Amino acid sequence: MYTLYHTPYSQHARRVVSLLEEAGLDYELRRIAMDKGEHASPPYLAINPNHQVPTLVDGDVKIHESNAILRYLCVKHGLTDWYPKDLKLRAAVEQWLDWNQCRFSPTVVDIVLNTVFMGDQADRAAIERGRKNLPELAAILEAGLAKTAFLAGIKPTIADLSVASNIFHLSLADAVPGEPNIAAWYKRMGELGGFRKSLPPV
Numbered sequence: 784m785y786t787l788y789h790t791p792y793s794q795h796a797r798r799v800v801s802l803l804e805e806a807g808l809d810y811e812l813r814r815i816a817m818d819k820g821e822h823a824s825p826p827y828l829a830i831n832p833n834h835q836v837p838t839l840v841d842g843d844v845k846i847h848e849s850n851a852i853l854r855y856l857c858v859k860h861g862l863t864d865w866y867p868k869d870l871k872l873r874a875a876v877e878q879w880l881d882w883n884q885c886r887f888s889p890t891v892v893d894i895v896l897n898t899v900f901m902g903d904q905a906d907r908a909a910i911e912r913g914r915k916n917l918p919e920l921a922a923i924l925e926a927g928l929a930k931t932a933f934l935a936g937i938k939p940t941i942a943d944l945s946v947a948s949n950i951f952h953l954s955l956a957d958a959v960p961g962e963p964n965i966a967a968w969y970k971r972m973g974e975l976g977g978f979r980k981s982l983p984p985v
């Protein structure tokens with residue numbers, strides 16, 4: 784049985800829940816009360832020194848970084864549909880996983896954190912920066928989905944779960960890109976029970 788430290792409004796944690804559900808793996812959720820600072824408490828820092836969710840605990844294995852957790856689960860359980868072995872498909876999965884973390888995520892955080900969660904502490908300049916950067920990133924994603932139903936071919940992979948968690952996050956700030964390929968892909972993602980189950984109440 785896995786233990787996943789999370790909060791429902793963490794896009795990073797939700798992508799892990801999506802995979803656990805899709806793969807039918809046994810897990811329990813432990814909610815970290817971020818509003819009470821539990822993520823920065825000594826017991827949680829001993830589990831994840833980054834004061835972030837998610838963290839996956841599997842016996843004596845503790846893993847932070849959501850995409851690393853996705854890879855771990857796929858390799859451990861031989862989930863080769865979700866994390867293909869074929870080199871070309873694998874390269875596409877890795878590309879979009881890293882793109883999501885390095886390129887897309889900062890913009891999603893700029894927009895959503897500050898529009899939805901920070902209240903009086905919101906950084907208006909970050910919202911502006913995010914809104915300015917989003918069209919370029921949306922165009923890259925749109926082009927990436929021009930020829931295939933999913934980011935790495937005809938089947939959804941962990942790259943799709945990872946990126947879709949950020950698209951849902953943008954919906955909280957009413958900022959989902961309206962491009963047609965993205966819309967059609969996101970609708971397909973909504974047909975996955977595990978993805979739907981990961982979503983928080985809105």
Ligand SMILES: N[C@@H](CCC(=O)N[C@@H](CS)C(=O)NCC(=O)O)C(=O)O
Nearest residue numbers: 793794795834835836837848849850
């Ligand atoms: N790169 C990390 C990012 C995790 C992350 O930013 N988590 C946020 C919630 S969505 C968090 O815990 N923030 C609290 C903090 O940074 O102190 C991952 O992919 O797991």
